[in-house]
Amino acid sequence: MAKHDPDLSALFHALSDPTRRAMLARLAAGPLTVTELAAPTGLRLPTVLKHLGVLEAAGLIASAKDGRIRTCAFVPGALAPARDWMEAQRSLWEARLDRLEAYVMQLMKEGGHDQ
Amino acid sequence: MAKHDPDLSALFHALSDPTRRAMLARLAAGPLTVTELAAPTGLRLPTVLKHLGVLEAAGLIASAKDGRIRTCAFVPGALAPARDWMEAQRSLWEARLDRLEAYVMQLMKEGGHDQ
DNA sequence: ATCATGCTTAGCCATACGGCTTAGTAACAC
DNA sequence: GTGTTACTAAGCCGTATGGCTAAGCATGAT
Numbered sequence: 305m306a307k308h309d310p311d312l313s314a315l316f317h318a319l320s321d322p323t324r325r326a327m328l329a330r331l332a333a334g335p336l337t338v339t340e341l342a343a344p345t346g347l348r349l350p351t352v353l354k355h356l357g358v359l360e361a362a363g364l365i366a367s368a369k370d371g372r373i374r375t376c377a378f379v380p381g382a383l384a385p386a387r388d389w390m391e392a393q394r395s396l397w398e399a400r401l402d403r404l405e406a407y408v409m410q411l412m413k414e415g416g417h418d419q
Numbered sequence: 420m421a422k423h424d425p426d427l428s429a430l431f432h433a434l435s436d437p438t439r440r441a442m443l444a445r446l447a448a449g450p451l452t453v454t455e456l457a458a459p460t461g462l463r464l465p466t467v468l469k470h471l472g473v474l475e476a477a478g479l480i481a482s483a484k485d486g487r488i489r490t491c492a493f494v495p496g497a498l499a500p501a502r503d504w505m506e507a508q509r510s511l512w513e514a515r516l517d518r519l520e521a522y523v524m525q526l527m528k529e530g531g532h533d534q
Numbered sequence: 535a536t537c538a539t540g541c542t543t544a545g546c547c548a549t550a551c552g553g554c555t556t557a558g559t560a561a562c563a564c
Numbered sequence: 565g566t567g568t569t570a571c572t573a574a575g576c577c578g579t580a581t582g583g584c585t586a587a588g589c590a591t592g593a594t
Contacts, residue, residue: 312434312437312440313435313436313437316431316432316434316435317431317432317435319427319431319435319501320428320430320431320432320434320435321428321581321582322427322428323582325427325504328508329507329508329511332508332509332511332512332515333511333512333514333515334515337540337541338540338541339539339540339541347582347583347584348583348584348585349540349541349542350541350542350543350544350583350584350585351582351583351584353541353542354581354582354583355582358581369541371540371590371591371592372539372540372541372589372590372591372592373539373540373541373591374540374541378508378512380509380512383505383508383509386434386501386505387502387505389440390498390501390502392444393443393444393447393493393498394447394495394498396444396447396448397447397448397493397495399448400447400448400449436551436552438552452570452571453570453571454569454570454571462552462553462554463553463554463555464570464571464572465553465554465555465571465572465573465574466552466553466554468571468572469551469552469553470552473551484571486560486561486562486570487559487560487561487562487569487570487571488561488569488570488571489570489571535594536593536594537592537593537594538591538592538593538594539590539591539592539593540589540590540591540592541588541589541590541591542587542588542589542590543586543587543588543589544585544586544587544588545584545585545586545587546583546584546585546586547582547583547584547585548581548582548583548584549580549581549582549583550579550580550581550582551578551579551580551581552577552578552579552580553576553577553578553579554575554576554577554578555574555575555576555577556573556574556575556576557572557573557574557575558571558572558573558574559570559571559572559573560569560570560571560572561568561569561570561571562567562568562569562570563566563567563568563569564565564566564567564568
């Protein structure tokens with residue numbers, strides 16, 4: 305498998321799981337502790353911690369431990385690279401449409417009466 | 420594992436692989452055949468076809484066979500759900516900031532002696 | 535000191551993923 | 565027809581993923 309773009313791969317992979325997306329959505333509304341995050345999932349703590357590890361490795365959340373309680377928080381800018389990449393694809397596509405249009409215009413100018 | 424959001428899961432999963440992202444990027448610039456797509460990857464055809472299957476299942480590309488040649492094309496709107504989801508998280512985050520700000524304003528108006 | 539809480543570590547298990555090979559099948563070229 | 569080209573189908577292999585249990589380890593409460 306290719307080795308470049310570890311960031312985007314980790315980002316998209318982290319987002320590809322519904323459990324992780326749900327956690328991220330809850331964190332976007334405000335910080336939560338690990339147990340609070342686990343509560344609505346029906347999953348065991350170790351499983352939840354693995355998900356949090358994936359999210360944190362992708363840079364989507366940050367966490368800090370105060371006493372025995374770990375609090376997790378959404379990292380606001382983290383989704384930007386993913387958004388940028390998708391935007392780049394859209395741009396590519398539109399550039400192609402523009403070239404097509406330019407080509408058609410050219411044809412029309414050159415051969416006004418032919419089809 | 421949770422069962423909702425199969426679309427987003429498939430979408431993000433499809434995007435989580437660098438090979439697939441590279442293929443999608445090339446397709447965003449214009450349609451290509453399977454062999455053309457495979458060429459720069461260094462991967463075998465069956466492997467490439469699996470990747471194409473993932474991309475197509477996610478709705479990111481469409482393909483059609485003409486004679487013995489299958490041509491693949493970028494599907495422009497397909498990234499929108501992913502972008503929308505990410506935008507929703509950003510909104511959540513900003514709503515939270517707004518509430519925080521409103522709260523602070525309230526504290527300041529009251530003179531800050533109690534809650 | 536003892537116990538409860540909250541997280542952590544280690545490891546098991548089944549399935550999915552990303553790569554491969556080998557062997558087809560369907561169209562075009564001669 | 566024979567062969568070549570372009571894709572497809574089937575299945576193997578090693579690793580990663582997503583879930584679990586069981587046990588450990590701090591910290592806070594009694």
